[in-house]
Amino acid sequence: MSLTKIIKEKALDLGFVAVGVATAEPFTLYAEEIAGRPEMYAWGKTLGQRASVRDLDVTSFVDPARFIPGVKSLIVVTDSYWEEDFPPSLAGKIGRCYLKGLFCPEDNFHSQRRRDLKKFLQEQGIKSIYGPAPARLSGARAGVTNYGKSCFAFANEAAGKSSWIVNEPYLVDRELEPDTPTMKVECPENCRKCMEACPTGALYAPLKMDPRKCIAYNTYFTTGGIPREMRSKMGTWVYGCDRCQEACPRNKKWMEKKKPMNSKLLERAADFSLIKLLTMSQEHYEQKVWPLLYYIRKENRKLWQRNAAVALGNQGDPEAVPLLVSALEDPEPLVRTHAAWALGKIGGKQAKAALEKKRRLEEDEGVRKEIEEALKEAESEEQRAES
Ligand code: SF4
Ligand code: SF4
Incomplete structure (x- = not known):
């Protein structure tokens, strides 16, 4: 079995609902989009002073080589956050992806799973960095998601092809077999x-x-x-x-x-x-x-x-x-x-x-x-x- 297939099987075994591989060239479309309206993203550069997250300079995500010199591929795993129902009393108050605790500081199933995947890649001799890439574009490039006019990524197959999912990109220093990109909007033409x-x-x-x-x-x-x-x-x-x-x-x-x-x-x-x-x-x-x-x-x-x-x-x-x-x-x-x-x-x-x-x-x-x-x-x- 090829290394690409072995990694994909492992990701699915860990419970991710989809996994794909993308090439790692710079995201030029992304660069053009944010360069066209920089005022909408300037706030991210000082975000760490206001919120308990790191500063978010979206321009840094354009080129994966910035994080791993010689980066070869992106592995994109997809998490579905609405497999279980949410308490009705919280509907309309707190966004579902946050309630699921996908990225929260609590040590939970999700953080453990990310560590497990990283460890597995390490065991294959692969250096990986989790995160620094535009997640939705990475998913479309890796053939796991497409776009909605809402800007959300929609699963190609998983989670009822809905947008209740997140893509999680890993930058890796190994050439893997890329999937066919699904860089398209699959909404009905007249829907708004x-x-x-x-x-x-x-x-x-x-x-x-x-x-x-x-x-x-x-x-x-x-x-x-x-x-x-x-x-x-x-x-x-x-x-x-x-x-x-x-x-x-x-x-x-x-x-x-x-x-x-x-x-x-x-x-x-x-x-x-x-x-x-x-x-x-x-x-x-x-x-x-x-x-x-x-x-x-x-x-x-x-x-x-x-x-x-x-x-x-x-x-x-x-x-x-x-x-x-x-x-x-x-x-x-x-x-x-x-x-x-x-x-x-x-x-x-x-x-x-x-x-x-x-x-x-x-x-x-x-x-x-x-x-x-x-x-x-x-x-x-x-x-x-x-x-
Ligand atoms: S299907 Fe309609 S509502 Fe859904 S993302 Fe597309 S345009 Fe928006
Ligand atoms: S873009 Fe979506 S999430 Fe943001 S305010 Fe509008 S409806 Fe709410």
Whole structure:
């Protein structure tokens, strides 16, 4: 059996749902795409200062030889993250790929499997580096995935040919037999459902997404206030967003397929409820949330509270009002600002009374302005309801 086949068999034995091999020349298409709109990616260069991930300079992914001089091939394995069902209480709040913990710091099945594959390659005398390549393009070049207009990679065969998958590229210093690339878009010609479903306009054209407008980016890669015009559009998402994938007819069959419940996640679901996230202690955050959902730094619990306040405002449940009123007393102006916004959004007597009281007492000018805006919003909401 050829070495390529041996490696592929091993990857499938380890439980990856697909594996392919690509050549390792520079990704010129990728280089052209990011050079055409550098302003959309500049944020990545300082990302490590804001989030608990490394800086992300996408231009560095263009040439695999930058990471392994003399790189010969790319092995691309595909992971399917929706083989088990997710607790319904988390739907519309946390992106499914994060809940699955594919890349989280917890030592889990996925990290062990990556280590196993790397060790296996090492035993074959192959030097490998995991990661530094454009994953979706690598998958298409390796013949395991194709594209959707949503910018997501869709499996050619695995996971019901859906986009609930991720490609994981390994750069290797060995010439392997490449697969036939599937660099194509396999969407129905007239379909635009993903673009229509995107509430923020981040997905602004087929195969074009502005990450700065994406809800996912705004939930975990920003550290200030969420722009006011964005808040209503975020719905109840607090970490990631799956709306464009959920709207996609190519994903429908897999979404409807009966799957066993992820029992471990079911046990943990209450740890991530919106109320819990708004009110959680630092201890809860560090022990229960961060080990799975780690992009937001440990010292930035307030960002989770910010996101939860916005989500609760959009959920519009009056039962959240007393907790949002308490959040108006939070030591962090960022939390008070977003709690005020949420109270304005939900409206009602108790919310208005709390905002009016706080308007007189609030010392931070920025928060006071938000309270003014929130009161206007609550009043116009009341007028709309009466008319
Ligand atoms: S993840 Fe959400 S916000 Fe981002 S492009 Fe898709 S629908 Fe739009
Ligand atoms: S929603 Fe339609 S256009 Fe968008 S990725 Fe799915 S099939 Fe393609």
